[in-house]
Amino acid sequence: MEIVRLRVNGDERVCGVPAHYTLLETLRYGLGLTGSKQGCDKGDCGACTVIVDGRAILSCITPVWEAEGRQVRTVEGLADGTETHPVQDEFDLNGAAQCGFCTPGILCSSVALLDRNRSPSREEIRTALAGNLCRCTGYEKIYDAVEAAAARLGG
Amino acid sequence: MGRNGRGAAAADGSAREAAGRAERDGRGAPLNTIGRPMRKVDGLAKATGRARYTDDIRLPGMLHGKILRSPHPHARIVAVDTSRAEALEGVHAVVTGRDMPTAYGIIPWTPDEYPLCVDKVRYIGDGVAAVAAVDEDTAIAALDLIDVTYEELPAYLDPHEAIAAEAGPYIHEPRKPGWNGNVTKVVKLAFGDVDAGLEEADVVVESDYFFEGTTHTPIEPHCAIGLAEGNGKLTVWSATQVPHYLHRELARVLDVDPAKVRVIQPPVGGAFGGKSEPFDLEFCVAKLSMTTGRPVKILYTREEVFYAHRGRHPFHMKYRTGATREGMLTAVDAEIVLDGGAYASFGLVTTYYSGQLLTAPYRMPAYRFHSTRAYTNKPACGPKRGHGSVQPRFAIEVQLDRIAERLEIDPIELRRRNFIGAHTRTVNDLRVTSNGFLECLEEVERASGWKRKHRRLPYGRGVGVAGSTYITGTNYPIYPNEMPQSGVQLQVDRSGRVAVFSGASEIGQGVDSMVAYVVAEELGVPLEHIRVLAGDTDFTPVDLGAYSSRVTFMLGNACIEASRKLKAKVRKAVAEAWEAKPREVLLAGGLAVRAGDTGTSMPLREAFNLAEAKFGTLGATGSYNTPKDVHGSYRGATIGASPAYSFTAHVAEVEVDPETGFVTVEKIWIAHDCGRALNPVLVAGQMEGSAYMGFAEALMEEQIFKSADQGRAGLHNAPSLLDYRIPTSLDTPALESLIVESIDPEGPYGAKEAGEGPLHPSIPAIANAIYDAVGVRMDSLPFSPPRVWRALQAAAGGRWAPTSARAGRVAAVGVAK
Ligand code: FES
Ligand code: FES
Numbered sequence: 002m003e004i005v006r007l008r009v010n011g012d013e014r015v016c017g018v019p020a021h022y023t024l025l026e027t028l029r030y031g032l033g034l035t036g037s038k039q040g041c042d043k044g045d046c047g048a049c050t051v052i053v054d055g056r057a058i059l060s061c062i063t064p065v066w067e068a069e070g071r072q073v074r075t076v077e078g079l080a081d082g083t084e085t086h087p088v089q090d091e092f093d094l095n096g097a098a099q100c101g102f103c104t105p106g107i108l109c110s111s112v113a114l115l116d117r118n119r120s121p122s123r124e125e126i127r128t129a130l131a132g133n134l135c136r137c138t139g140y141e142k143i144y145d146a147v148e149a150a151a152a153r154l155g156g
Numbered sequence: 157m158g159r160n161g162r163g164a165a166a167a168d169g170s171a172r173e174a175a176g177r178a179e180r181d182g183r184g185a186p187l188n189t190i191g192r193p194m195r196k197v198d199g200l201a202k203a204t205g206r207a208r209y210t211d212d213i214r215l216p217g218m219l220h221g222k223i224l225r226s227p228h229p230h231a232r233i234v235a236v237d238t239s240r241a242e243a244l245e246g247v248h249a250v251v252t253g254r255d256m257p258t259a260y261g262i263i264p265w266t267p268d269e270y271p272l273c274v275d276k277v278r279y280i281g282d283g284v285a286a287v288a289a290v291d292e293d294t295a296i297a298a299l300d301l302i303d304v305t306y307e308e309l310p311a312y313l314d315p316h317e318a319i320a321a322e323a324g325p326y327i328h329e330p331r332k333p334g335w336n337g338n339v340t341k342v343v344k345l346a347f348g349d350v351d352a353g354l355e356e357a358d359v360v361v362e363s364d365y366f367f368e369g370t371t372h373t374p375i376e377p378h379c380a381i382g383l384a385e386g387n388g389k390l391t392v393w394s395a396t397q398v399p400h401y402l403h404r405e406l407a408r409v410l411d412v413d414p415a416k417v418r419v420i421q422p423p424v425g426g427a428f429g430g431k432s433e434p435f436d437l438e439f440c441v442a443k444l445s446m447t448t449g450r451p452v453k454i455l456y457t458r459e460e461v462f463y464a465h466r467g468r469h470p471f472h473m474k475y476r477t478g479a480t481r482e483g484m485l486t487a488v489d490a491e492i493v494l495d496g497g498a499y500a501s502f503g504l505v506t507t508y509y510s511g512q513l514l515t516a517p518y519r520m521p522a523y524r525f526h527s528t529r530a531y532t533n534k535p536a537c538g539p540k541r542g543h544g545s546v547q548p549r550f551a552i553e554v555q556l557d558r559i560a561e562r563l564e565i566d567p568i569e570l571r572r573r574n575f576i577g578a579h580t581r582t583v584n585d586l587r588v589t590s591n592g593f594l595e596c597l598e599e600v601e602r603a604s605g606w607k608r609k610h611r612r613l614p615y616g617r618g619v620g621v622a623g624s625t626y627i628t629g630t631n632y633p634i635y636p637n638e639m640p641q642s643g644v645q646l647q648v649d650r651s652g653r654v655a656v657f658s659g660a661s662e663i664g665q666g667v668d669s670m671v672a673y674v675v676a677e678e679l680g681v682p683l684e685h686i687r688v689l690a691g692d693t694d695f696t697p698v699d700l701g702a703y704s705s706r707v708t709f710m711l712g713n714a715c716i717e718a719s720r721k722l723k724a725k726v727r728k729a730v731a732e733a734w735e736a737k738p739r740e741v742l743l744a745g746g747l748a749v750r751a752g753d754t755g756t757s758m759p760l761r762e763a764f765n766l767a768e769a770k771f772g773t774l775g776a777t778g779s780y781n782t783p784k785d786v787h788g789s790y791r792g793a794t795i796g797a798s799p800a801y802s803f804t805a806h807v808a809e810v811e812v813d814p815e816t817g818f819v820t821v822e823k824i825w826i827a828h829d830c831g832r833a834l835n836p837v838l839v840a841g842q843m844e845g846s847a848y849m850g851f852a853e854a855l856m857e858e859q860i861f862k863s864a865d866q867g868r869a870g871l872h873n874a875p876s877l878l879d880y881r882i883p884t885s886l887d888t889p890a891l892e893s894l895i896v897e898s899i900d901p902e903g904p905y906g907a908k909e910a911g912e913g914p915l916h917p918s919i920p921a922i923a924n925a926i927y928d929a930v931g932v933r934m935d936s937l938p939f940s941p942p943r944v945w946r947a948l949q950a951a952a953g954g955r956w957a958p959t960s961a962r963a964g965r966v967a968a969v970g971v972a973k
Contacts, residue, residue: 033214035212036204036206038209038375039211040375040425040877042457044878045877045878046458046877075205077204079204080204085203089204092199092202093196093203094195095837096193096840099666099845100374100424100426101198101202102209102374102664104203127885130884130885131884134877134882135885136374136426136428136849136882137664137845138841138844138845139846140888141840141891142840142844
């Protein structure tokens with residue numbers, strides 16, 4: 002067991018985990034933040050994407066100690082208090098989440114994109130989501146949702 | 157909001173105006189919820205990470221399980237020694253096949269597998285033993301301590317070899333003496349005089365096709381949790397699409413009273429047919445919990461998901477198709493070998509579907525098919541989106557393209573001429589009701605700019621068309637019984653909240669939302685006052701499961717029935733208070749309103765309270781069963797029968813790089829007759845997801861196995877999401893949905909299926925577009941760069957001469973087969 006200190010969604014968290022744990026395992030099994038998903042556990046699918054210091058990363062191939070001292074944001078931390086993030090709301094309005102299993106990761110990639118580019122083109126959205134597999138939607142509705150969110154954010 | 161399924165529900169959750177198109181039900185009454193883009197009931201839960209999938213559940217004292225899998229494709233189990241594993245600190249139980257020696261199978265006539273192998277293993281990855289330990293690391297360590305002694309047997313990787321080995325050795329004991337134990341099922345059916353039809357044809361096209369196996373790869377790996385309580389009660393949470401069938405099989409195989417078994421289906425992270433039968437992990441978590449008294453969870457690794465498989469069967473197909481000079485079909489003759497893998501799974505049905513589902517949307521005066529499903533020593537194949545009918549659809553639609561080419565008829569026109577019509581019977585006696593196929597053809601022809609493009613684009617670019625049909629649910633359950641296929645129960649609270657207890661499985665297709673839309677429509681209750689409580693066999697009526705595109709049609713009708721029963725009571729009670737007739741009481745927009753007198757109204761809550769005072773606790777049930785006069789009476793006539801059929805047409809536009817053979821699909825136009833789009837955004841989502849999955853199979857996906865020369869016969873070639881390539885956002889073409897509504901007379905508000913049909917034409921449309929682009933026929937899947945490049949080489953006579961001129965393309969056509 003190792004004691005790790007993480008800043009997750011604004012909270013300072015301390016947690017004991019096996020030394021080999023990844024950030025994903027620590028979030029899910031150590032801290033009970035099960036919003037981030039595991040689809041492959043080896044960096045292929047993007048379901049585990051979280052935002053670390055503003056960048057979308059794959060938490061399943063990030064050793065937990067690498068996240069120490071950094072700002073970790075997960076799907077649970079995208080809303081502003083009771084206000085959902087516009088991209089979350091637009092996912093619902095546009096039917097961008099079918100089974101929803103890729104959704105937390107895709108939302109994190111989208112928010113990381115929108116934080117650095119308020120008015121991304123469809124092509125830029127496409128590129129930003131290239132590391133997130135969605136098996137349900139064919140991606141069109143996801144692009145619609147991110148575009149609509151960008152418009153709402155005043156991009 | 158047009159009919160292309162774009163646009164969204166309004167931010168306040170209400171409907172955005174449907175662009176001047178007032179939705180009306182079959183009797184002309186206006187519809188308020190149905191037909192409009194609405195929020196999903198689980199949309200925000202999924203967008204905030206609150207939705208709890210099976211692996212998100214953690215029970216106190218929970219143990220973790222792992223399954224030991226066979227390293228051999230075919231071997232006898234001589235001995236299993238679990239003592240070293242049992243002795244490991246932290247291990248609580250080890251079970252083997254001998255602990256659960258009851259055979260099961262999703263189709264009751266072909267039970268041929270065990271929760272864990274008893275005497276034999278039949279593919280690399282077959283489960284042999286399972287461990288429950290204090291944590292995953294310990295469980296994995298324990299697997300290494302289980303000693304299994306195998307006696308290796310010759311393995312079959314090729315279905316033809318398996319069939320040819322009539323005298324054995326067999327993968328399974330023959331079900332009857334004298335049968336071939338390497339064959340699951342043979343179906344030979346003939347309708348009309350095929351030989352005469354081919355004889356009188358002006359043109360006969362004969363070709364061989366190969367459809368490679370592919371797998372579902374839902375992003376959520378299978379996961380299950382078992383909890384056996386001391387009183388004999390067993391609860392299993394599972395990422396399944398068939399809680400009811402799982403319930404039955406758990407009770408039967410584990411010998412537990414079914415009344416003490418509870419199956420809970422949390423939200424499922426994608427399924428596509430890949431979670432539509434019981435799997436080893438569900439039996440194992442149950443048995444391990446029964447052994448230890450503690451909850452046990454097993455989560456498949458991604459690699460195990462590839463072994464669990466049950467995906468698309470590889471099909472070897474031969475088609476002969478005859479047509480008159482005018483392009484009218486005279487006969488179709490098919491011979492098909494299905495590579496089934498190690499177990500039967502749904503294979504009996506697949507074998508029928510390989511032929512039965514081909515007889516629309518084109519009229520076939522005569523049709524014959526002969527299909528044989530072989531066992532091979534590979535993971536079992538089963539139902540993947542468009543079960544059993546995607547493969548022959550690829551073949552027949554390319555056949556039609558060949559005929560059109562030979563006769564110099566536009567391929568869309570050829571399809572139009574052969575249209576079977578609405579309210580008719582197919583050659584194999586399936587009843588067809590509504591049929592919007594002609595509109596589908598029109599839509600894709602118009603939207604894609606077909607007339608400007610077909611045979612007119614420069615070399616390297618092309619368009620292709622294909623059509624298809626699919627069932628809206630199978631007409632019969634998999635185990636014979638007379639009970640309804642789908643049921644629902646409503647319960648009303650004094651606050652005005654309506655709870656819907658639904659046994660259907662939400663797998664991302666939106667069934668929970670569909671249920672809410674129907675109830676909202678019928679009772680006039682705002683969506684946010686409806687709670688859908690689903691997927692728990694302890695409190696929901698039976699629905700057979702999320703397979704065969706059945707739930708909207710069947711459960712939707714059940715919801716209408718339940719809602720109308722309830723509505724009748726409410727109207728009666730309110731009518732009494734108003735001294736009016738019940739039919740003068742309308743329920744809409746959260747109110748009870750007096751028809752023709754909008755001044756007289758009351759909140760629905762009060763209306764419900766009046767009804768409760770008059771009739772007692774308010775509730776209602778509804779159910780749906782299929783009509784029984786929709787098929788013929790020959791043996792097998794019921795398989796392929798459905799209360800309604802959906803129809804689809806696609807046009808694909810491709811660019812082929814002649815130097816590399818790389819095919820880029822620029823766009824797919826998808827026109828689909830879904831009867832009525834209950835929520836056009838969700839329908840379009842199904843259409844796009846289907847076309848995406850078909851595109852993926854056309855160009856990228858292969859569930860393939862190593863041969864002996866490649867080092868290890870039967871080993872999965874690429875059990876990871878990196879090597880088994882599924883399309884990323886960058887690979888996926890633009891997809892445009894064109895919804896066609898034929899308003900089916902028996903569907904809920906006229907609805908039919910949308911979740912599987914729109915996959916079918918993607919593949920042949922792309923094949924036909926490649927032909928239009930570069931003049932080579934792609935008859936084997938996938939159309940990967942090496943395959944396309946080789947086809948181009950062969951067409952050019954082995955010498956590759958790059959050319960960009962249109963003349964070059966015509967020359968290539970001449971030598972293509
Ligand atoms: S879980 Fe698949 S990339 Fe991390
Ligand atoms: S919504 Fe199911 S994987 Fe994306």
